[in-house]
Amino acid sequence: MSEASARKAPARILVVEDERDIAALVAYHLTKEGYRVRTTESGQEALEAIGAEKPDLLVLDLMLPGFSGYDVLQELRRRPDLADVPVVVLTARRDEADRVKGLELGADDYVTKPFSPRELVLRVGAVLRRAQSPAVAGGGRTLRAGAIVVDLNALRVEVAHEELDLTPTEYRLLVTLLERRGRVQSRQQLLENAWDIHARIETRTVDMHVQRLRSKLGNHGDLIETVRGFGYRFRAREDE
Ligand code: CA
Numbered sequence: 231m232s233e234a235s236a237r238k239a240p241a242r243i244l245v246v247e248d249e250r251d252i253a254a255l256v257a258y259h260l261t262k263e264g265y266r267v268r269t270t271e272s273g274q275e276a277l278e279a280i281g282a283e284k285p286d287l288l289v290l291d292l293m294l295p296g297f298s299g300y301d302v303l304q305e306l307r308r309r310p311d312l313a314d315v316p317v318v319v320l321t322a323r324r325d326e327a328d329r330v331k332g333l334e335l336g337a338d339d340y341v342t343k344p345f346s347p348r349e350l351v352l353r354v355g356a357v358l359r360r361a362q363s364p365a366v367a368g369g370g371r372t373l374r375a376g377a378i379v380v381d382l383n384a385l386r387v388e389v390a391h392e393e394l395d396l397t398p399t400e401y402r403l404l405v406t407l408l409e410r411r412g413r414v415q416s417r418q419q420l421l422e423n424a425w426d427i428h429a430r431i432e433t434r435t436v437d438m439h440v441q442r443l444r445s446k447l448g449n450h451g452d453l454i455e456t457v458r459g460f461g462y463r464f465r466a467r468e469d470e
Contacts, residue, residue: 241286241358245269246276246302247320248294252343256289256320259347260354273297277305280312287358289350291320292332300335307336313395316361318353320345333438338399339425360425361398373408376468378450380405389450399424400443403436407454412466414457436462 243265247253253269260267268285270276274297280288288306292299299319306312319332319340332340338357341350373380377390385401387394396404402424407415415423417433425435440462444451453465 240264240266241362242266242268242283243287243289243354244276244279244285245289246271246273246294246299247289247291248272249291252291252320255347256350259351260289263351263355265354273299273302276302280306280315284312285315287354287361288315288317289320289354290317290337292328293322300331303332303335303337307395307397310395314361314398316357316398318350318357320350333435334442336397336400336442338397356425357398360402373405375408375411375453375464376450378408378447378453380408389447394446396443396446399439400446403439403443407462407464411464414461414463416461418461420461 243260245253245256245260245267247256247269248271250271253271257267257269268279270279271294273294276288276290277297279285288302290299290302294302299321303317303319306315306317313336316338317336319337320343321328321332321340322343338360339353341353371382373382379388380386381388382405387396387401387404403420406420406423417436420436421433424439440454440456444454447453453468455463455465457463
């Protein structure tokens with residue numbers, strides 16, 4: 231049974247891609263997997279479609295005419311109601327700089343063209359899984375670290391009673407670090423736990439997401455410590 235058909239309602243995916251043959255290929259494979267797929271050819275159209283009906287995931291080409299994929303990503307992450315939409319970026323560019331920029335803007339994963347449809351389907355499935363299930367079964371539990379409160383049922387994070395808009399990946403990363411508070415986590419461990427994926431994402435990806443998570447945590451960001459040459463640790467006590 232496919233990933234999507236195991237759920238009650240199929241996840242809704244919006245594909246934003248100006249090259250029609252690629253859009254059709256992506257739509258075909260995602261639909262076959264049981265997802266409900268819509269396609270748009272421009273960034274502008276994409277934002278309108280997202281405003282009308284919030285998708286469960288966005289597959290976003292970066293190189294679009296006019297309003298680029300970067301612009302779409304930036305706009306999404308700026309809007310509190312849309313900041314949590316998971317995004318898988320499609321990029322023809324193999325350039326490290328472009329991937330990093332996409333991740334900096336809050337993409338959850340990326341696939342470099344030319345890609346195998348199978349790989350894209352796997353990536354989409356993994357990102358959706360992460361977005362739809364908390365890192366640890368909730369059961370009414372709450373994680374706290376000083377002013378930071380994570381409600382594992384509601385998938386909400388508050389810092390000093392202000393709700394924080396985290397992407398699904400940032401949320402999983404924070405929960406993973408908090409669950410293992412005081413213990414150093416290697417980048418590989420974080421990839422396996424927060425990303426639920428074992429292959430091919432570079433550890434640099436972890437650094438980018440930790441950087442974003444820290445900046446969102448504001449003056450509490452330094453609770454996440456870098457352990458040089460190894461990984462990251464959420465400080466055992468706030469007053470250390
Ligand atoms: Ca394009």
